[in-house]
Amino acid sequence: xxxxxKFKLSLRLPPTFNPKKASEIMTELLTxxxxxxxxxxxxxIGYGSGWxxxxxxxxxxxxxxKAS
Numbered sequence: 662x663x664x665x666x667k668f669k670l671s672l673r674l675p676p677t678f679n680p681k682k683a684s685e686i687m688t689e690l691l692t693x694x695x696x697x698x699x700x701x702x703x704x705x706i707g708y709g710s711g712w713x714x715x716x717x718x719x720x721x722x723x724x725x726x727k728a729s
Contacts, residue, residue: 670687672687673711673712674711676710676711676712676713677711677713678711679710680708680709680710683685683708684705684708687703688703688705691703710725
């Protein structure tokens with residue numbers, strides 16, 4: 662029997678997905694129905710949103726297409 666186990670989980674989210682919502686979902690998934698009567702706790706140590714590149718301006722898109 663293992664008296665205690667700890668692990669760190671890191672996720673990569675799509676840039677437009679709300680990281681707070683992802684944390685809430687992970688908390689529910691990890692603590693909802695633990696096997697073998699285990700006690701599971703989830704500690705959020707931080708999260709951040711991803712970077713989402715803006716769309717090209719039409720003039721830049723045209724220039725890139727011509728150059729390619």
